[in-house]
Amino acid sequence: MPEVSARTAPTLDVPRLDTSTSFAKEAYAALKRAITAMDIYGQAQEIRLDERRLSEGLGVSRTPIREAMTLLEQEGFVRTRPRRGIYVVKKTKREIVEIITVMAALESMAARLAAERASDADVAELRRLMDEFRCGNGPGDNGRARLDEYSDANIAFHQAIIKLSGCALLADMTENMFIHMRAIRRITIHQENRAARSITDHLRIIEALECRDPELAERLAREHTLGLAAHVEAHGDFLDGTREQGTET
Amino acid sequence: MPEVSARTAPTLDVPRLDTSTSFAKEAYAALKRAITAMDIYGQAQEIRLDERRLSEGLGVSRTPIREAMTLLEQEGFVRTRPRRGIYVVKKTKREIVEIITVMAALESMAARLAAERASDADVAELRRLMDEFRCGNGPGDNGRARLDEYSDANIAFHQAIIKLSGCALLADMTENMFIHMRAIRRITIHQENRAARSITDHLRIIEALECRDPELAERLAREHTLGLAAHVEAHGDFLDGTREQGTET
DNA sequence: CCGAGGTATATGGTATACCAGAGCCCTTCG
DNA sequence: CGAAGGGCTCTGGTATACCATATACCTCGG
Numbered sequence: 001m002p003e004v005s006a007r008t009a010p011t012l013d014v015p016r017l018d019t020s021t022s023f024a025k026e027a028y029a030a031l032k033r034a035i036t037a038m039d040i041y042g043q044a045q046e047i048r049l050d051e052r053r054l055s056e057g058l059g060v061s062r063t064p065i066r067e068a069m070t071l072l073e074q075e076g077f078v079r080t081r082p083r084r085g086i087y088v089v090k091k092t093k094r095e096i097v098e099i100i101t102v103m104a105a106l107e108s109m110a111a112r113l114a115a116e117r118a119s120d121a122d123v124a125e126l127r128r129l130m131d132e133f134r135c136g137n138g139p140g141d142n143g144r145a146r147l148d149e150y151s152d153a154n155i156a157f158h159q160a161i162i163k164l165s166g167c168a169l170l171a172d173m174t175e176n177m178f179i180h181m182r183a184i185r186r187i188t189i190h191q192e193n194r195a196a197r198s199i200t201d202h203l204r205i206i207e208a209l210e211c212r213d214p215e216l217a218e219r220l221a222r223e224h225t226l227g228l229a230a231h232v233e234a235h236g237d238f239l240d241g242t243r244e245q246g247t248e249t
Numbered sequence: 250m251p252e253v254s255a256r257t258a259p260t261l262d263v264p265r266l267d268t269s270t271s272f273a274k275e276a277y278a279a280l281k282r283a284i285t286a287m288d289i290y291g292q293a294q295e296i297r298l299d300e301r302r303l304s305e306g307l308g309v310s311r312t313p314i315r316e317a318m319t320l321l322e323q324e325g326f327v328r329t330r331p332r333r334g335i336y337v338v339k340k341t342k343r344e345i346v347e348i349i350t351v352m353a354a355l356e357s358m359a360a361r362l363a364a365e366r367a368s369d370a371d372v373a374e375l376r377r378l379m380d381e382f383r384c385g386n387g388p389g390d391n392g393r394a395r396l397d398e399y400s401d402a403n404i405a406f407h408q409a410i411i412k413l414s415g416c417a418l419l420a421d422m423t424e425n426m427f428i429h430m431r432a433i434r435r436i437t438i439h440q441e442n443r444a445a446r447s448i449t450d451h452l453r454i455i456e457a458l459e460c461r462d463p464e465l466a467e468r469l470a471r472e473h474t475l476g477l478a479a480h481v482e483a484h485g486d487f488l489d490g491t492r493e494q495g496t497e498t
Numbered sequence: 499c500c501g502a503g504g505t506a507t508a509t510g511g512t513a514t515a516c517c518a519g520a521g522c523c524c525t526t527c528g
Numbered sequence: 529c530g531a532a533g534g535g536c537t538c539t540g541g542t543a544t545a546c547c548a549t550a551t552a553c554c555t556c557g558g
Contacts (some may be wrong), residue, residue: 019519022331022540022541022542023541023542024319024541024542039515050508050509050510051509051510052508052509052510060460060542060543061542061543061544062542062543062544063542063543063544064368064541064542065315066510067315067316067319067541070273070316070319070320071319071320071323074320074323079390080510080549081509081510082268082509082510082511082549082550082551083508083509083510083511083548083549083550084508084509084510084550084551085508085510085549086509086510087508095418098416098417098418098419099418100357100417101358101362101416102355102418102419102422104358105355105357105358106351106355108354109350109351109353111352113350118520166556167347167350167351168347168348169344169348169351170347170351173351173422213436242462268549271510271511271512272511272512273511273512299538299539299540300539300540301538301539301540309512310512310513311512311513311514311540312512312513312514313509313511313512315540315541329540330518330520330539330540331518331519331520331537331539331540331541332518332519332538332539332540332541333520333521333538333540334538335539341514379509383512383549412553465506465534
């Protein structure tokens with residue numbers, strides 16, 4: 001009989017425990033998800049959070065909640081008023097315009113780098129995604145759901161360019177910006193011709209990537225996004241609506 | 250006798266208390282200052298921090314220290330290993346090159362906005378600062394102190410452009426990047442001709458601002474900073490030196 | 499009725515005790 | 529001698545008690 005290797009001994013089949021996390025990290029992720037899922041721009045009242053209630057809701061003590069809130073405050077999602085509560089932040093029009101302006105800078109650099117570095121397969125995948133959306137699911141057919149879908153696809157396109165840049169820092173820095181830009185979904189509802197123009201812009205950017213022309217890709221990406229900034233500047237006054245007493249959760 | 254107004258009654262002349270702060274915020278500021286003042290790139294060993302010692306040193310409990318560390322970790326200044334300690338982060342060459350690349354994007358947008366928006370007085374002040382440094386204190390005369398001075402002036406120039414953009418978000422986002430870029434001071438020691446070229450670039454950027462040419466200002470700023478990225482790519486291998494057991498504070 | 503003062507409550511900020519686990523050192527066994 | 533196991537120490541992670549203060553409400557006096 002050959003020897004029995006210890007390696008073949010029967011063992012319990014258990015997955016590795018996730019030791020990379022902590023309550024604070026998990027609270028951060030959960031709270032961020034919950035906060036950014038709120039339709040804060042669709043209601044006049046400021047939403048108010050409270051550590052003790054969140055603590056009860058999440059089933060952990062206040063300590064990890066506080067750590068999570070420290071981060072979320074730095075990222076601009078909430079602001080803390082001592083002894084009064086924690087409020088979910090609505091970005092003003094000026095702030096959103098600034099975010100888009102900064103996005104224009106970062107995306108244009110991403111497009112430049114993508115034109116230099118992206119693999120042919122990656123660029124082809126981007127082209128495929130674009131064609132798929134353009135042929136089968138035009139925006140403005142009907143209803144709100146369609147435009148939400150368009151908006152998601154739009155963000156996905158921008159995120160894909162960032163990814164193609166191969167620059168991790170660009171991805172890190174833009175992640176929260178994309179989230180903050182949920183504020184302007186309301187604008188796109190009323191501007192269906194913007195979607196058609198947007199698709200045209202996207203296609204031209206893809207062509208610049210395919211041609212491996214960094215300067216052109218960069219310029220097109222910047223102009224595309226600066227156009228959005230100008231649009232919000234012109235139509236985004238609803239963002240600066242009255243701020244009233246908050247709703248408590 | 251005219252009535253005595255309550256407004257003129259004698260009162261104690263006391264300054265307002267600063268209620269905008271907290272131990273956590275003060276610890277954050279103090280720790281950030283201390284950490285970024287360390288010459289981490291000049292020594293092989295990783296520096297290790299410890300909450301309890303910092304708590305004793307700053308004279309507050311661990312709680313605000315932990316909150317401060319949460320932020321400093323997110324900003325890339327430290328990393329926490331559970332039950333092992335908190336280590337001051339050295340950026341790798343790749344990370345520094347990415348930071349500079351992103352800086353190129355942001356500064357070029359800032360230069361664009363500055364050319365459109367900055368007042369004549371602001372642009373003249375920038376010109377004055379540049380002339381002052383160029384005429385009286387040329388770099389490379391002698392010693393380390395001179396180049397540090399140059400490096401500070403270089404950063405000040407870049408920061409001034411960001412400020413002239415009038416975009417608060419650009420200033421926020423670049424603040425920590427400037428700090429992280431202390432890593433490359435060592436490179437400039439050996440490259441005195443880079444300083445001369447840098448001054449030439451700065452002057453041309455100023456001229457573009459004076460001419461109110463956003464596209465030119467933007468392009469010059471981008472090329473200037475991308476040139477630095479390329480330089481670090483070529484000469485920054487020391488950044489990826491061996492990482493050894495940390496020194497404990 | 500109005501204004502001032504006092505009290506109670508609620509909430510973020512902080513201190514401290516306790517927990518979990520990683521690493522190191524020492525002891526024991528083969 | 530080398531390997532394994534146990535115990536101890538140290539450190540970040542967490543829970544909880546306490547603190548400080550802002551606000552709301554009530555009472556009293558003018």
